[in-house]
Amino acid sequence: MHQWLSAEQQRRLFLDTAKAATDYREAAHLLPHVPQVGYREALERFDAPLPEGPVDAHEVVADLQRLSDGALMLPVGPRFYGWVIGASHPVGVAADWLAAAWGQNAGNHHASPAASAAEEVAGRWLVDLLGLPQSSAVGFATGATMANLTCLAAARDEVLRRVGWDAPAQGLFGAPELRVLIGADAHATVFLGLQLLGLGRERVTRVATDSQGRMSPDALRAALAEGPGQRQPAVVILQAGQINTGACDRFDQLIPIAHAAGAWVHVDGAFGLWARAAPERAHLAAGVEAADSWATDAHKWPQVPYDCGVAIVREEAHLRQAMSFTAAYLPEAEADERDPSHYVPELSRRARGFATWAVLRALGRSGVAELIERHCRIAAALAERLAAAPGVAILNDVELNQVAVRFGDSDELTLRTIARIQQDGVLMAGASAWRGQQIMRLSVSGGATDDAEVGPTVTAILAAWDAVRAADGAP
Numbered sequence: 001m002h003q004w005l006s007a008e009q010q011r012r013l014f015l016d017t018a019k020a021a022t023d024y025r026e027a028a029h030l031l032p033h034v035p036q037v038g039y040r041e042a043l044e045r046f047d048a049p050l051p052e053g054p055v056d057a058h059e060v061v062a063d064l065q066r067l068s069d070g071a072l073m074l075p076v077g078p079r080f081y082g083w084v085i086g087a088s089h090p091v092g093v094a095a096d097w098l099a100a101a102w103g104q105n106a107g108n109h110h111a112s113p114a115a116s117a118a119e120e121v122a123g124r125w126l127v128d129l130l131g132l133p134q135s136s137a138v139g140f141a142t143g144a145t146m147a148n149l150t151c152l153a154a155a156r157d158e159v160l161r162r163v164g165w166d167a168p169a170q171g172l173f174g175a176p177e178l179r180v181l182i183g184a185d186a187h188a189t190v191f192l193g194l195q196l197l198g199l200g201r202e203r204v205t206r207v208a209t210d211s212q213g214r215m216s217p218d219a220l221r222a223a224l225a226e227g228p229g230q231r232q233p234a235v236v237i238l239q240a241g242q243i244n245t246g247a248c249d250r251f252d253q254l255i256p257i258a259h260a261a262g263a264w265v266h267v268d269g270a271f272g273l274w275a276r277a278a279p280e281r282a283h284l285a286a287g288v289e290a291a292d293s294w295a296t297d298a299h300k301w302p303q304v305p306y307d308c309g310v311a312i313v314r315e316e317a318h319l320r321q322a323m324s325f326t327a328a329y330l331p332e333a334e335a336d337e338r339d340p341s342h343y344v345p346e347l348s349r350r351a352r353g354f355a356t357w358a359v360l361r362a363l364g365r366s367g368v369a370e371l372i373e374r375h376c377r378i379a380a381a382l383a384e385r386l387a388a389a390p391g392v393a394i395l396n397d398v399e400l401n402q403v404a405v406r407f408g409d410s411d412e413l414t415l416r417t418i419a420r421i422q423q424d425g426v427l428m429a430g431a432s433a434w435r436g437q438q439i440m441r442l443s444v445s446g447g448a449t450d451d452a453e454v455g456p457t458v459t460a461i462l463a464a465w466d467a468v469r470a471a472d473g474a475p
């Protein structure tokens, strides 16, 4: 048998790497939350010609650590509020190591019975936690971008099938017109999905939203009433968790309106759908279970290591007609067997089910609920303390985990304060734009963030704001 490494070398490589990862995680709370080394310097470090021959295994992994040092973002840190990012739960990391060490391809159940089985059960657990119909079909994709695309492919194909058009076979050339209605404050990546699906990112009807970015029921009703006919194939895209405000659409009002017009309802719930997993927040997404498909992320709020998005479709047949394929060299699955590749647009891929199964099992229902509730509570506390400071405004109703902060009611002052905060590195928060204004967005979604971080976070933010004001000669 050919061996790249002797048994002893391999043992040392794996154990030393595990030790390095352990050391990193143990000291993570002491590291700056923002990389001190930027992209250009990182590229200079890595940039080298392809080695002409093998390089010692230990040296390769040691180099990877050395070259990355200082150029890593710190989502695993206690005060990480950038984007909406999870913190790689340790059990998920361990499960992911095994998935890689086992070298499993999750494409079909022959290639890895365990990967297919773990994925099937993890999918059922996800649907259970989110309070969605238990018979829904689940596909594991890279992230919510691909999960949205996957669900929207199922939506497109099914609404066209109902009017006699076989889109999976015939494509869209000559197909009946299909309307897509989407909230004015939807996430940018959903438009990428529409673009890739031949539905066009600009051809959609953008439905008006309220001050928090929630779709207006009256505007949806009016938009659906326009156009050639009630029964025109249509897809309505709703949202759980607007990226700046955290607001969820009023599903209990909107979904019946869309269904009355015969539309398919898809929900982008990348992070907001997780409100459903916390009893005290579940009301925020009341009625979402009536939709036809849902996309969410396991790598955001539930802390599964990157990458893991989840596509959920109420009717298994609708997902399968959009995603299945046959290949002579792949054995067909029996009715009680599940090939992961028939639920997403990928064949060969990482066994995401292992890490998802492991993290959900480690947390349990109460652990997930505690995580979501804790983060929402922290977001509310941050908002309250910041709003009390002079010159700081909170622009959203903080019901979930997102806080939109503005400094001195000025784009320039807000951006300068963010730059100062990032320079200090005590926490990470980034800029966004909301209603035409620059904001600092705090997204509380890191597993290492607990209530004790509220004080140090507020102190660091206000110190940066004070420094910016002092530089301007404010009293």
Ligand SMILES: *Cc1c(COP(=O)(O)O)cnc(C)c1O
Binding pocket: 084, 142, 143, 144, 145, 146, 187, 189, 190, 241, 242, 243, 268, 269, 270, 271, 297, 309
């Ligand atoms: C993050 C996010 C996405 C995109 O998800 P990825 O996992 O980054 O692909 C889509 N919609 C919303 C609302 C998000 O927050």
